[in-house]
Amino acid sequence: MKFLLIMHINEQIWDALTEEERQEVMSGHGPFMEAITASGEMVSTAALANQTQSAVVRVRDGVPAVTDGPFLEAKEYLGGFYMVDVESRERALELAALIPDAAIPGLGVEVRPVVFTQ
Numbered sequence: 001m002k003f004l005l006i007m008h009i010n011e012q013i014w015d016a017l018t019e020e021e022r023q024e025v026m027s028g029h030g031p032f033m034e035a036i037t038a039s040g041e042m043v044s045t046a047a048l049a050n051q052t053q054s055a056v057v058r059v060r061d062g063v064p065a066v067t068d069g070p071f072l073e074a075k076e077y078l079g080g081f082y083m084v085d086v087e088s089r090e091r092a093l094e095l096a097a098l099i100p101d102a103a104i105p106g107l108g109v110e111v112r113p114v115v116f117t118q
Contacts, residue, residue: 001085001086001087001088001089001092001113002043002083002084002085002086002113002114002117003083003084003086003089003092003111003112003113003114004081004082004083004110004111004112004113004114005081005082005083005084005092005095005096005099005109005110005111006078006081006109006110006111006112007078007079007080007081007099007101007107007109008076008077008078008079008107008108008110009076009077009078009079009107010075010076010106010107011075012075013104013105013106013107017104021104024100025100025101025104026100028099028100029099029100032098032099032100033045033082035098036082036084036095040085041084041085041086041091041095042082042083042084043083043084043085043117044082044083045080045081045082045083046080046081047079047080048078048079048080051069051077052069054068054069055067055068055069056069079101082095082099083114083117089111089113092111093111096109096111097109
């Protein structure tokens with residue numbers, strides 16, 4: 001079963017952390033990636049740029065319109081993800097709890113089943 005372990009970022013929470021706390025979160029991803037790669041559960045991962053670097057494309061009456069910034073105004077935005085292939089939902093939840101971001105008060109890791117990949 002494939003699951004997406006989705007990490008959301010809240011800049012206010014992230015900015016309130018000390019530099020040491022932020023570094024601890026960032027460096028914690030290395031051992032996590034090594035572990036799920038060694039176990040054969042890693043499918044893919046991606047870290048995304050800050051939402052200020054995004055753009056939204058909408059097509060209205062056949063004409064594309066591009067606007068800078070995120071799709072929605074929100075405190076949280078998609079920061080990155082891991083796609084894993086595991087035996088069960090319970091295992092996906094176990095892995096999500098190991099992601100350093102899950103330990104930051106106010107943040108969490110969303111666990112969502114994948115219904116289709118190519």
